[in-house]
Amino acid sequence: MVVITGASAGVGRALVREFAQRKAKIGLLARGKDGLEGARKEVEAAGGEALVLPTDVADPDQVEAAAAAVEQAFGPIDIWVNNAMVTVISPFKEMTAAEFRRVTEVTYLGAVYGTMAALKRMLPRDRGTIVQVGSALAYRSIPLQSAYCGAKHGIKGFTDSIRSELIHDKSRVRITMVQLPALNTPQFSWAKTRLPNQPQPVPPIFQPEVAAEAIYWAAHHDRRELSVGWPTVKAIEGNKVIPGFLDWYLAGFGYTGQQTDQPVDPNRPDNLWEPVPGDHGAHGLFDKKAKPLSMQLSIDLRRGWAAAGVALLAVAIGALLNAR
Secondary structure (H helix, E strand, O other): EHHHHHHHEOHHHHHHHHHHHOOOOEEEEEEEEEHHHHHHHHHHOOOOOOEEEEOOOOOOOHHHHHHHHHHHHOOOOOEEEEOOOOEEOHHHHOOOOOHHHHHHHHHHHHHHHHHHHHHHHHHHHHHOOOEEEEEEOOOOOOOOHHHHHHHHHHHHHHHHHHHHHHHHHOOOOOEEEEEEOOOOOOOOHHEEEOEEEOOOOOEEEEOHHHHHHHHHHHHOOOOOEOOOOOOHHHHHHHHHHHHHHHHHHHHHHHHHHHHHEEOOOOOOOOOOOOOOOOOOOOOOOOOEEEOOHHHHHHEEEEEHHHHHHHHHHHHHHHHHHHHH
């Protein structure tokens, strides 16, 4: 049985479909009732079961109530995925304290409260997995999303601390984090923005199904952390070696890379405080630019086979050289 926060759209919605294909029982948590109902219909059409639980993860009481309702309906929670997020795309100097607090409460504290609710149930049973949906931005921040980057950094630090406590207690409960690349999700249509042009994920862009595959895999395999896509790997590793250069590079490209050349509608609704009505699905506006597969992820998830292939190739080359 699985709980997914932010299940109504984007990565969460793609992940719902990934679990539904296996006829899972899923607790669907998000604020948007329209998207939750759409997700429920997809789960049931695939042969699974779903419980719709409109929840603002910034409220710990709502998260706890949702967890209790899920277990009452479906039994013990095996997997909990903390995926819910909001962001404000804006220079920090133009943000209000209320906006920064809201992003932090949903994106960071929402993961904290979800982890609390999950551990409350998993620890006595000594089993279960918590997956934190992270980002390359948990390692390498970009301009114009200071609150979101800070929240993702916070989730990583929080998760590392909890993992050490679980190891100390010899618990069999597992916690992992999946670091994602730029994705084609609806957030770029409804995120609050002060940019003059339409926001976009920084290319290269991947479809949300790539993220869903990785998160599903991480929920069922013992990997401390999983990075998705070469851009994520390069951002994480590059920040270890040339952080100063990246500061300067992103000072320029980080502004243009997060915008298209189309003006943004100044009156468009945003989802910072309330969900945008409607069922928005998993995909955003960038289907033509988004990649449906990640070669890096495919290799990483099959690293045992890849290593075996390299070993066999080395043996073959050695035999050929000896023959010559």
